[in-house]
Amino acid sequence: MSYITIEEETIRVPDHPVIPFIAGDGIGPEIWSATKQVLDAAVHKAYAGQKQIQWQEVLAGEKAFNKTGEWLPKATLETIQKAKVALKGPLTTPIGGGIRSLNVALRQDLDLFACVRPVRYFTGVPSPLKEPEKTDMVIFRENTEDVYAGIEFEKDTPEVQKLIQLLQTDFGVKKIRFPESSALGIKPISKEGSQRLIAAAIDYALANGRKTLTLVHKGNIMKFTEGGFKKWGYELAESRYKEQTFTMNQYATLAKESQEAAKTAYDQALAAGKLIINDVIADNMLQQILLYPEKYDVIATCNLNGDYISDALAAQVGGIGIAPGGNINYQTGHAIFEATHGTAPDIAGLGKANPCSMLLSGSMLLAYLGWQEASDLVEQAIEKALLNKKVTADFAHSMENATEVTTAEFGQILVALLQE
């Protein structure tokens, strides 16, 4: 068995790496089966059989519960720990019993701090926009902090009463409008957590020739948390990445002295091919991505903003059936790539599921391994299949003159395209 290793933050991938997979619940097995065939065909074609993934099934979700009595067996986590990189289908969220969402558990246990969502348009996919092809962004959403830390206190509990009293007496807080009937939540945002996420986004932008990186925040209202995110982002760019980037914070500082000097520095940075780093307030960003998507490239943002922006952008280019994602710790190398939709119980077992989200997540996985050629082949095959309008039910309904095919048939069409 050959495993991926990380040496000095660089990933080392053997020719036959073991990659664990979780097929997932509901439509999971159908989309996984199509995905495996297509990824294997792409790798085979790209490297003439010299490289091949050794897929290893690990259990999670309903399948794990039925077989082992546990929703997330320890062995699954240990295997992913060891193999570093995994691919996963959607999992049923267990209801009640205090069990955390399995996705959240996986992300927290492996400290997968960056949720990476590339959003691009594939010609022919139904979209609500007039010019959906202008949308081509990669979102880096912080995955471990913010209101998602789960520090919340329910109304009327002794904890919330104690905390409100502490805030009022020790901190002089007078602005809790209804202290008798409030619940409270805490929003931790750290310099360390923000900078590791923003560094990953800058590294990605530089490695992939992207032109701009936008820090999205609500620092006008939350000055120390989201405002901190912006401030620490600019500080990082202006120190660790000062040769490769130019920030709009530098522009603003120069402009205080002279508009002309700021403009010249900006033009010089553009001419030198530097990455331009700017920032946009989160609510404005939701307008910007609709009105001027072509102006945005890589986005780095806090957890909650990232949640909203990811779904809004996914809808702009065709919705959840086609939006891929990866949860990555760029320091340890651990990464789980996953379909971003749920288990779709309403269509499970009917051959109607669109496997593109999982397939494109697989394509991201291949790129993460450094197998860019194979990754590109997967995307090209999907592009061609969509142009030929042989698509699964979700797209067939809203594409003119489309032929509906099953999940398995769609996979076979892609494999045939890869074998041409």
Ligand code: NAI
């Ligand atoms: P869902 O994403 O499963 O379904 C929402 C709608 O989108 C349904 O109409 C479904 O048929 C459709 N849909 C989803 N994926 C599709 C695909 N690949 N092709 C065609 N149509 C697709 O969301 P829902 O119903 O809220 O959740 C169902 C279960 O999935 C729940 O247990 C939920 O907790 C879990 N879930 C798991 C996620 C994960 O594992 N990453 C993410 C979201 C939900």
